[in-house]
Amino acid sequence: MSSSLRMIAAVCVAILVTATAQASRADEFSTPQKSEIERVVHDYLIAHPEVLQDAMAELEKRQSAAEVEKHKAGVKQHAQALFSSPRQVNLGNAKGDVTFVEFFDYNCGYCKRAMADMLTLMKDDPKLKVVLKEFPVLGPGSVEAAQVAVAVRMQDATGQKYLAFHQKLLGGRGQADKAHALAAAKDVGMDMGRLEKDLASPEVKATMEENMKLAEALGLNGTPSYVIGTDVVVGAIGLPALQEKISTARCGKASC
Numbered sequence: 001m002s003s004s005l006r007m008i009a010a011v012c013v014a015i016l017v018t019a020t021a022q023a024s025r026a027d028e029f030s031t032p033q034k035s036e037i038e039r040v041v042h043d044y045l046i047a048h049p050e051v052l053q054d055a056m057a058e059l060e061k062r063q064s065a066a067e068v069e070k071h072k073a074g075v076k077q078h079a080q081a082l083f084s085s086p087r088q089v090n091l092g093n094a095k096g097d098v099t100f101v102e103f104f105d106y107n108c109g110y111c112k113r114a115m116a117d118m119l120t121l122m123k124d125d126p127k128l129k130v131v132l133k134e135f136p137v138l139g140p141g142s143v144e145a146a147q148v149a150v151a152v153r154m155q156d157a158t159g160q161k162y163l164a165f166h167q168k169l170l171g172g173r174g175q176a177d178k179a180h181a182l183a184a185a186k187d188v189g190m191d192m193g194r195l196e197k198d199l200a201s202p203e204v205k206a207t208m209e210e211n212m213k214l215a216e217a218l219g220l221n222g223t224p225s226y227v228i229g230t231d232v233v234v235g236a237i238g239l240p241a242l243q244e245k246i247s248t249a250r251c252g253k254a255s256c
Helices: 003-021 031-047 050-077 079-084 109-124 140-154 160-170 178-187 192-199 202-218 239-254
Strands: 089-092 098-104 128-134 225-228 231-234
Touching (some): 050 079, 050 231, 079 128, 079 202, 098 109, 109 160, 128 202, 140 160, 140 202
């Protein structure tokens, strides 16, 4: 569409909006004038329906931009809990220049497939800090599995046994629940007596609440979800896209 046609469309819509907003003021437009304005706009839109597509595309663009800004503000506001919480699992380079945060559910099929992406990133990028946060949104079994995961983290300062547990449970078959999570913990050599005690501790509940509040604050509505630099990403977007996000975050810090 030419710029002149776009301008005409914009003017028509502006006239209609103005007319509608002031419809209660009888001295502004007569009934015939209102009818004529409506007819002009109607006929134009029928002749050029692509105007509506353009308007919807622009609306989506503006909404996406607003969502990005909202996410950035949320990341900034909750940076301490997101990147440095004592209740999170830290992997990779503890002093990395970019932090990659993943919110996951042990019963999420997309999380199972995305686990390979996370492992590859950690292996190939020595400057990357990886943070894992349990985000059980797929039912009681997911909550049970996440609770066991927190108890595993509580007796593993290095995160290495947690990672082994994480791979075993997330990579396993069947529904993840307490029984499957306990079996995975036992297989990787956790102290099961301590784990049972830790499961009943306030720390498990506090961790779950912290993660859920963070997810709500960031507007996360699915798994896996990521925070990379100041960007929030919902969904399994694949390894190349994750690498691009990490590169962008790194360049943002280095001004490259």
